[in-house]
Amino acid sequence: MKYVEEIMEKVVKSNPGQKEFHQAVQEVLNSISVVIEKHEEEYRELKLLERLVEPERSHTFRVTWVDSNGKIQVNRGYRVQFSSAIGPYKGGLRFHPSVNQSIINFLGFEQIFKNALTGQSIGAGKGGSDFDPRGKNDIDIMNFCQSFIIELEKYIGPNEDVPAGDIGVGSKEIGYMYGMYKKLTHRYEGALTGKSLFCGGSLVRTEATGYGLAYIVEEMLRAKGEAISGKKVVVSGSGNVATYAIEKVTQLGGVVLTASDSSGYIYDANGIKVDILKEIKEVRRGRIKEYCDLVPTAVFVPDKKAWEVPCDIALPCAVQNELQIDDAKQLISNGCMTVAEGANMPTTPEAVSYLQDNGVMFMPGKAANAGGVAVSSLEMSQNGIRKNRSFDDVDNELKLIMKSIYTEVSQAAKEYGHEGNYVMGANIAGFRKVAKAMREQGNV
Numbered sequence: 001m002k003y004v005e006e007i008m009e010k011v012v013k014s015n016p017g018q019k020e021f022h023q024a025v026q027e028v029l030n031s032i033s034v035v036i037e038k039h040e041e042e043y044r045e046l047k048l049l050e051r052l053v054e055p056e057r058s059h060t061f062r063v064t065w066v067d068s069n070g071k072i073q074v075n076r077g078y079r080v081q082f083s084s085a086i087g088p089y090k091g092g093l094r095f096h097p098s099v100n101q102s103i104i105n106f107l108g109f110e111q112i113f114k115n116a117l118t119g120q121s122i123g124a125g126k127g128g129s130d131f132d133p134r135g136k137n138d139i140d141i142m143n144f145c146q147s148f149i150i151e152l153e154k155y156i157g158p159n160e161d162v163p164a165g166d167i168g169v170g171s172k173e174i175g176y177m178y179g180m181y182k183k184l185t186h187r188y189e190g191a192l193t194g195k196s197l198f199c200g201g202s203l204v205r206t207e208a209t210g211y212g213l214a215y216i217v218e219e220m221l222r223a224k225g226e227a228i229s230g231k232k233v234v235v236s237g238s239g240n241v242a243t244y245a246i247e248k249v250t251q252l253g254g255v256v257l258t259a260s261d262s263s264g265y266i267y268d269a270n271g272i273k274v275d276i277l278k279e280i281k282e283v284r285r286g287r288i289k290e291y292c293d294l295v296p297t298a299v300f301v302p303d304k305k306a307w308e309v310p311c312d313i314a315l316p317c318a319v320q321n322e323l324q325i326d327d328a329k330q331l332i333s334n335g336c337m338t339v340a341e342g343a344n345m346p347t348t349p350e351a352v353s354y355l356q357d358n359g360v361m362f363m364p365g366k367a368a369n370a371g372g373v374a375v376s377s378l379e380m381s382q383n384g385i386r387k388n389r390s391f392d393d394v395d396n397e398l399k400l401i402m403k404s405i406y407t408e409v410s411q412a413a414k415e416y417g418h419e420g421n422y423v424m425g426a427n428i429a430g431f432r433k434v435a436k437a438m439r440e441q442g443n444v
């Protein structure tokens with residue numbers, strides 16, 4: 001049996017039922033098998049893949065907290081510290097009722113290759129909880145965040161593990177966690193990123209994932225002699241990533257027709273007005289359909305996905321496996337030419353293959369959404385030397401990072417005879433860096 005097949009079997013056996021984790025590992029193994037074949041004997045000897053798919057450490061913990069009605073609540077907390085081959089564990093925290101070990105493992109595994117692609121010295125981790133922040137008041141959110149970090153504090157630190165946000169965790173939640181971290185450790189240090197500017201955060205971190213996504217799409221199009229300007233763009237989600245992707249795509253001259261949440265999507269033929277979107281989502285913390293109250297020409301389409309809207313570019317920015325085979329078929333029949341993942345693994349494997357087979361330029365999340373963690377790393381370095389950088393300075397570095405990710409990904413694909421296959425390129429380029437570091441550090 002081939003080495004990668006043996007590894008896949010082991011992963012399935014030792015992590016039963018973890019379908020999202022299996023999916024993420026399978027995709028990477030499929031891509032890197034061409035590299036493995038070249039070094040098979042050495043990698044087998046080093047047990048390199050066995051080590052790569054096994055988290056260095058994994059924490060689960062009870063989070064008991066008291067809600068605003070004085071009732072005791074219990075949730076489960078997670079932090080998987082997947083790989084420290086190239087730096088301290090780094091990756092977000094997700095608060096969503098769907099969070100389980102499979103989701104955390106898949107996200108932590110993806111983070112290994114994403115973080116390597118940024119060129120920054122950051123290893124990989126991920127965490128979160130099945131806590132549902134939706135509909136909770138500020139007291140509930142603060143009480144939960146404080147109880148969560150009281151446990152997580154034992155495992156994190158600026159040179160050890162540096163969590164940030166993800167679904168359900170933004171600068172507000174990070175602020176509550178940071179306050180309690182400081183109280184527990186009596187240290188003001190960069191143990192969390194995505195902090196607000198008043199707590200040592202970095203300019204551009206809020207915008208970074210969405211802006212970075214737009215920058216890499218611009219690179220993909222530039223390679224074909226095209227640009228975002230004038231293109232019709234369909235976006236899913238209406239959270240942090242979606243909002244700032246919409247903002248930058250619009251600034252670059254694209255027309256964004258949709259935004260969505262789990263109840264449906266809105267369609268605005270004149271282009272989504274990002275100031276109104278921010279008012280609804282960031283100020284009122286409302287639902288996407290409220291956009292139509294403020295923009296009467298827009299329509300809300302309940303229980304449907306935005307992929308049915310004809311477009312040139314599709315940017316899934318919500319959640320894993322939200323773009324499925326039927327959606328891919330619809331996108332193709334409507335003439336879509338470019339798909340880039342703002343979310344983590346939003347496109348199912350069948351949909352990815354279908355898009356690629358039909359000539360769509362497809363950029364996977366571990367490259368396309370790496371701008372967020374890249375700027376998190378810039379936040380860590382600013383905290384380390386206690387010096388803040390300007391918006392333009394960080395934004396320019398983000399652009400350079402996304403450009404260099406594009407170049408590395410496309411060159412790696414070409415080198416292995418799969419020009420234009422950015423899934424292979426991203427996995428190979430990320431894997432090579434981590435594999436080198438693992439080899440050099442010996443059997444740890």
Ligand code: NDP
Nearest residue numbers: 166167168237238239240241261262318319343344369372
């Ligand atoms: P937010 O919590 O800010 O927004 C999440 C959005 O996704 C909301 O619009 C939410 O709608 C929607 N959503 C969540 N779950 C579902 C679901 N099951 N079905 C349909 N829609 C859903 O999160 P972010 O914008 O930060 O994250 C979005 C994606 O981007 C995630 O995959 C995340 O892992 C990824 N990512 C985030 C980064 C960051 O810096 N924040 C960096 C890199 C990747 P609703 O309110 O209805 O749930």
Ligand code: 2IT
Nearest residue numbers: 091092164166372373376
């Ligand atoms: O998926 C991701 O890369 C994130 N949620 C951001 C992680 C980070 O540490 O900024």
